[in-house]
Amino acid sequence: xxxxxxxxxxxxxxxxxxxxxxxxxxxxxxxxxxxxxxxxxxxxxxxxxxxxxxxxxxxxxxxxxxxxxxxxxxxxxxxxxxxxxxxxxxxxxxxxxxxxxxxxxxxxxxxxxxxxxxxxxxxxxxxxxxxxxxxxxxxxxxxxxxxxxxxxxxxxxxxxxxxxxxxxxxxxxxxxxxxxxxxxxxxxxxxxxxxxxxxxxxxxxxxxxxxxxxxxxxxxxxxxxxxxxxxxxxxxxxxxxxxxxxxxxxxxxxxxxx
Amino acid sequence: xxxxxxxxxxxxxxxxxxxxxxxxxxxxxxxxxxxxxxxxxxxxxxxxxxxxxxxxxxxxxxxxxxxxxxxxxxxxxxxxxxxxxxxxxxxxxxxxxxxxxxxxxxxxxxxxxxxxxxxxxxxxxxxxxxxxxxxxxxxxxxxxxxxxxxxxxxxxxxxxxxxxxxxxxxxxxxxxxxxxxxxxxxxxxxxxxxxxxxxxxxxxxxxxxxxxxxxxxxxxxxxxxxxxxxxxxxxxxxxxxxxxxxxxxxxxxxxxxxxxxxxxxxxxxxxxxxxxxxxxxxxxxxxxxxxxxxxxxxxxxxxxxxxxxxxxxxxxxxxxxxxxxxxxxxxxxxxxxxxxxxxxxxxxxxxxxxxxxxxxxxxxxxxxxxxxxxxxxxxxxxxxxxxxxxxxxxxxxxxxxxxxxxxxxxxxxxxxxxxxxxxxxxxxxxxxxxxxxxxxxxxxxxxxxxxxxxxxxxxxxxxxxxxxxxxxxxxxxxxxxxxxxxxxxxxxxxxxxxxxxxxxxxxxxxxxxxxxxxxxxxxxxxxxx
Numbered sequence: 001x002x003x004x005x006x007x008x009x010x011x012x013x014x015x016x017x018x019x020x021x022x023x024x025x026x027x028x029x030x031x032x033x034x035x036x037x038x039x040x041x042x043x044x045x046x047x048x049x050x051x052x053x054x055x056x057x058x059x060x061x062x063x064x065x066x067x068x069x070x071x072x073x074x075x076x077x078x079x080x081x082x083x084x085x086x087x088x089x090x091x092x093x094x095x096x097x098x099x100x101x102x103x104x105x106x107x108x109x110x111x112x113x114x115x116x117x118x119x120x121x122x123x124x125x126x127x128x129x130x131x132x133x134x135x136x137x138x139x140x141x142x143x144x145x146x147x148x149x150x151x152x153x154x155x156x157x158x159x160x161x162x163x164x165x166x167x168x169x170x171x172x173x174x175x176x177x178x179x180x181x182x183x184x185x186x187x188x189x190x191x192x193x194x195x196x197x198x199x200x201x202x203x204x205x206x207x208x209x210x211x212x213x214x215x216x217x218x219x220x221x222x223x224x225x226x227x228x229x230x231x232x233x234x235x236x237x238x239x240x241x242x243x244x245x246x247x248x249x250x251x252x253x254x255x256x257x258x
Numbered sequence: 259x260x261x262x263x264x265x266x267x268x269x270x271x272x273x274x275x276x277x278x279x280x281x282x283x284x285x286x287x288x289x290x291x292x293x294x295x296x297x298x299x300x301x302x303x304x305x306x307x308x309x310x311x312x313x314x315x316x317x318x319x320x321x322x323x324x325x326x327x328x329x330x331x332x333x334x335x336x337x338x339x340x341x342x343x344x345x346x347x348x349x350x351x352x353x354x355x356x357x358x359x360x361x362x363x364x365x366x367x368x369x370x371x372x373x374x375x376x377x378x379x380x381x382x383x384x385x386x387x388x389x390x391x392x393x394x395x396x397x398x399x400x401x402x403x404x405x406x407x408x409x410x411x412x413x414x415x416x417x418x419x420x421x422x423x424x425x426x427x428x429x430x431x432x433x434x435x436x437x438x439x440x441x442x443x444x445x446x447x448x449x450x451x452x453x454x455x456x457x458x459x460x461x462x463x464x465x466x467x468x469x470x471x472x473x474x475x476x477x478x479x480x481x482x483x484x485x486x487x488x489x490x491x492x493x494x495x496x497x498x499x500x501x502x503x504x505x506x507x508x509x510x511x512x513x514x515x516x517x518x519x520x521x522x523x524x525x526x527x528x529x530x531x532x533x534x535x536x537x538x539x540x541x542x543x544x545x546x547x548x549x550x551x552x553x554x555x556x557x558x559x560x561x562x563x564x565x566x567x568x569x570x571x572x573x574x575x576x577x578x579x580x581x582x583x584x585x586x587x588x589x590x591x592x593x594x595x596x597x598x599x600x601x602x603x604x605x606x607x608x609x610x611x612x613x614x615x616x617x618x619x620x621x622x623x624x625x626x627x628x629x630x631x632x633x634x635x636x637x638x639x640x641x642x643x644x645x646x647x648x649x650x651x652x653x654x655x656x657x658x659x660x661x662x663x664x665x666x667x668x669x670x671x672x673x674x675x676x677x678x679x680x681x682x683x684x685x686x687x688x689x690x691x692x693x694x695x696x697x698x699x700x701x702x703x704x705x706x707x708x709x710x711x712x713x714x715x716x717x718x719x720x721x722x723x724x725x726x727x728x729x730x731x732x733x734x735x736x737x738x739x740x741x742x743x744x745x746x747x748x749x750x751x752x753x754x755x756x757x758x759x760x761x762x763x764x765x766x767x768x769x770x771x772x773x774x775x776x777x778x779x780x781x782x783x784x785x786x787x
Contacts, residue, residue, distance in 0.1 A: 010683040013690070017724040021734045038300070050681050068445060070383035071368075071375040090371050091364020093303040094382050098445045105300045106364070108293030113364045137734050139690050139722065165683055186683045198447065207381050207445050210460055211438075214384065218430050225426045229331045236333060 002061075002080040003126060004148035004172075004180040005135060006155055007054050009187075010165055011142035012045065014052035018134035018143060019044040025124055025133040039105040039116040043134055051187060054143060056134070057082060057103045057118035058172065059180035060202070065095035065104055067204030073115070079127065080148065080180040081120030089115060100176055100203055101195060120180075148180060155184055177202025273607050280604025283597040287361055295597040301590035306598050309582030311358030311605060313439055314575050315351055316389070317463075320471025322348025323392075323432035326399060330425045336494060342403060342622045343482065344475050349396040350609050350616075352389065358605055381441045388435035395428040407620045437464040443581055451585040452522040453536045458512070459581070465509045466574055472498050472505070473570035480564045486617055496557055502570060503551045506544050513540065531661070535576065535584050538658035542651050543573010550648070565648035572655035579659060690722060699742045706781035708743075726757065745771065754780075 022043045023030050034041040036055075043056035059082045066074045066082060073088040074095060095104045095115060107113035121132035130136075131145035138144070144151070155170045171189050172182035176198070183189070190196055287295040298305050325344040328337050360366040372386035398417060405414040440463030443450055456462070476495050517523045526533055547569040556562035583592065594602075616622060692712040700707060716722050728734045732753075748755035748770050760769020768779055 011685055011688060013685045013722055015722050015724045017728070017734060020724060020728045024734050052685070064445060067377075067379045068382060070377055070380045070386055071371040072377045073375075088368075088371060088375055089365060090368040091366075092362075092382060093364065094380075094442070096300060096303040097449075100446075100448055102300075106292075106303065108299065109291060110293075111289070111291045113292065133734075137693075137724075139692060139724075140685065140688060141691065142685070186681060195448065203445055203447075204379060206447065206457070207441055208379055210441050210444060210457070211379065211381060211384060214434060218434065221430050221433060222426055225327070225331050225429060229333075229422060229426075232331075232333050 002078065002148050002180065003120070003145065004059075004080060004151050004182060005056075005120070005132070005143060005145050006151040006182045006184070007143040008155075008158070009051055009053060009142070009183060009185040009192075011140045012052040012054060013140055013142070014045050014047055015139060016045050017137045017139060018054060021133040021137040022118070025121060037103065037105060037117075039107045039114075042116065042118040048192060051185070051192060053192060056181060057120070058101050058176070059118075059120060060176050061178040061180065062176075062202035062204050064098045064100060064176070064203040067207070068094045068098045070094070077122060077127075079122070081122040081126055082117075082180075083119045083122045084115055084117070086114050091115075098203070148182075151182060155182060158184060174200060177205075273611060276600075276604050276607045279600045280607075283600040283604070284361075286597050287601065292364060295595065297592055297595045297598070299590055299592075301588050302586070302592040304582060305592060306579075306583070306594045306602055307358050307362040309579050310575070311362075311602055312355050313578040313582050315355040315358065316436065316439060317467040317470045317574060317578060318474045318571070319348040319351030319355075320432065320436055320467040321475045322351075322396060322399075322471070323429050324468060324471055325475065326425045327429045330422060331429070336491075336497075339491065339624050340475055340479065340494060342624075343478060343617075345396060345399050346403075346613065346616060346622055347474065347478055349393070349400045350612055352393045352396055354605050354609050355389070356393065357608075358602070361601055381438050381445070385435050385438045385442070388431045388438065392428060392431040392435065395424055395431060398424050399428065403620050403622060433464065436467040437461065439463050440581075446586075449587055450581065451525075451532050451587060452520070453517070453525050453532055454581050454585040456516050456520065458516050462509065462513060462516075465505060465512070466577060469502050469505045469509065469570055470574035472502050473567040473574070476563060476567035477571060480560070480567075482617070482623070485614060486623075492558070492560065492563075495563055499551050499557055499563055499566065502567075503548050506548050506570070510540070510544060510548070532580075532584060535580055535658055535661065538655060539573055539577040539580055542655050542658070543569060543576055546651060547573070562648070565652065568652055569648065569655065572652060572659065576655060576659050692716070701742045701744050704781065705777055708780045709782060 019034070019041070020030070022028070023041070026042065028040045028042070031040075034044050035046070037044065043054060046053050046055060059076075059080055061076075063074065063076050063082050066072075066076050070092060071088045071090055073085045073090075074082060075085065076082050091106075091113060093106060093115070096102075096106055104115050104117045106115055120126055121130075121134075125132050135143050135145040146154075152170060152173060159166050159168055159170070166184055166186055167188050169189065170182055170184060171194060172179040175196075177200075183194070185192065283295065292298055296305055296307075321344045325337060325341050328334050329341045356369075360369065363369060372383050373390065377383045399421075401417050402414055402421075405411075405417065437460035440459035440461070443455070443459055444457055447455055476498055479495060514523070517526070526536060547566045550556050550562070550569075551566050556566065690713075695712070696710040698708040698710065724734070743753055747753055748758070751759070754770055758768060758770040760771065768776060770780065
């Protein structure tokens with residue numbers, strides 16, 4: 001059981017209610033005219049040509065940010081949201097580097113900065129059994145909250161019922177190993193600038209394939225080096241002993257010159 | 259005893275100036291935060307403090323584990339003469355990398371968190387552990403020098419007893435984190451340019467670190483000679499240079515093979531800024547020194563050797579910057595702010611200062627080195643032309659490092675052209691679900707209830723727009739903060755009064771003052787009266 005958000009771009013009228021609701025519930029400054037996500041804007045609706053696109057964290061099923069964080073400051077909850085533990089964060093910003101969707105943002109102007117991003121209203125809403133602020137205020141039902149598998153079924157139903165209205169793809173089912181934020185659109189996603197994240201494989205596998213070799217590298221390396229040292233040292237000792245013997249009885253070993 | 263003041267020399271004055279500027283930059287960094295003191299941004303979260311101070315710093319200190327292994331595991335006695343200065347360099351290098359990290363981390367006082375908050379899936383976690391442990395190993399490897407100086411025989415005995423396992427641990431830790439610095443970038447396949455991205459980045463980082471660590475020992479030997487008159491047998495350095503040739507050749511073959519395997523060889527010949535910098539790294543900084551070191555006349559000439567080592571080092575620096583900065587495909591451009599450069603310069607200078615202090619006070623160099631012949635006596639055939647050529651290539655490489663930093667960024671996520679998009683749907687045609695009518699809490703003298711109907715209110719607008727009222731006037735999610743509205747508030751231009759001024763100009767909205775005499779526009783009439 002995990003929750004997700006489905007955003008249907010054919011229904012979004014760009015009213016920014018979701019963006020305002022987000023700012024209100026998270027007590028973020030409401031300065032107007034945010035053109036992109038930032039530490040104080042966790043979701044917003046961008047008008048790209050004629051299409052309104054709501055940006056927010058994708059809450060990946062296997063999040064890159066969670067995998068790269070050295071101190072587990074980011075966590076994928078059972079309910080679906082990817083949340084942030086401020087008290088653990090050391091500020092290395094590897095999550096910002098690594099996120100394929102470029103979602104986490106940093107409080108650059110603060111002396112003690114935090115990483116900021118959409119947390120799907122985890123503490124204030126979802127963990128209490130309510131839906132996030134953004135979906136609760138959408139006047140057109142363009143963005144809705146629910147169980148992930150039910151939302152996928154619902155999206156498939158829409159694709160079936162209105163084949164001419166949509167491109168035949170639900171963004172987020174497979175992208176980056178699957179995400180908890182899904183999109184439907186009437187225009188191909190790559191034309192809208194959606195990152196065609198390597199669809200079949202989750203990003204954390206890329207580094208885990210390498211990291212999981214470490215125990216064998218360390219073990220084999222250690223044993224090999226001890227072995228080498230032993231062989232080399234043994235040889236040197238033997239050589240020295242032989243030399244000693246040679247010097248004791250020089251006559252018997254005349255062939256071997258020093 | 260008279261207190262001796264250090265003599266003022268040219269380099270000491272320069273160092274002093276660098277420290278003063280660095281201190282001021284440090285004040286800015288910790289007083290005002292990363293945003294004010296760096297050119298970092300959400301699009302470019304890692305700058306030269308990571309790309310240069312950490313990536314290059316750790317690589318240049320790689321000589322420590324190689325020489326330690328050569329002397330103590332492979333028992334090649336002749337390299338013992340350079341073991342101590344190399345381990346000192348490594349120890350200083352790692353300590354300074356940690357200092358640089360304190361500047362770069364947003365919350366430096368939590369630098370110890372990875373030691374207790376484990377995430378084994380994180381490359382950074384592994385690097386943190388390895389660097390911590392290896393710094394301790396280096397301290398142990400260096401400790402005999404300290405104990406000898408103060409004639410502490412018991413601890414010296416203990417350290418000697420565990421020296422071999424410590425050295426082996428050091429080699430393993432170094433192998434792991436030198437390669438892991440490359441693994442850090444394996445998770446950004448979409449952001450790193452095709453000339454550099456590869457799942458084999460850890461292998462490349464490891465091999466190039468070996469070459470750079472060895473080149474650093476050559477470079478440093480010559481500097482030590484110039485600065486302290488301490489010198490190391492040319493034979494040893496020539497031997498090291500041979501190893502560099504082998505290591506770099508292996509790197510070249512693997513790198514080109516990897517590029518061709520990934521179908522990215524053509525990228526080398528596209529005339530882009532990336533390809534130019536790639537040739538700087540691979541051509542000027544790798545192929546050229548390999549080729550030159552193959553010529554005995556250059557290899558066995560002190561200056562030739564020194565310049566070749568310098569080329570390898572510059573090529574290595576460029577290579578690391580290419581992965582960490584140039585190769586990053588971004589919409590933003592990054593060039594380090596003066597504060598970033600000032601702090602980096604100060605940290606490097608600090609390394610030189612501490613090195614010279616330690617060398618003067620501890621038995622780092624073998625004693626007999628003090629009475630060696632001057633450099634010029636060895637130099638029977640100065641290869642002037644080679645010197646000139648190498649110097650020029652070196653300058654070119656330095657220019658390229660500057661270029662790598664000043665890099666303009668590529669069109670990573672280009673937004674498609676507007677003309678191509680034709681919508682089949684108009685979202686505005688759908689039936690909107692307006693929120694239900696809202697009843698304002700009545701004031702004391704209210705002549706009648708005020709009920710707000712979202713749908714009616716929006717009839718006058720082109721498209722539904724929640725912003726004008728919901729930005730700061732009324733809550734959207736928790737509608738509990740709407741006060742009992744009085745006409746005094748409206749007269750001041752608050753809440754409804756913000757738009758409903760009655761001026762009739764902008765929004766053609768009716769006025770809501772008490773005098774306007776249009777109470778029924780908002781208030782419901784009381785029943786029957």
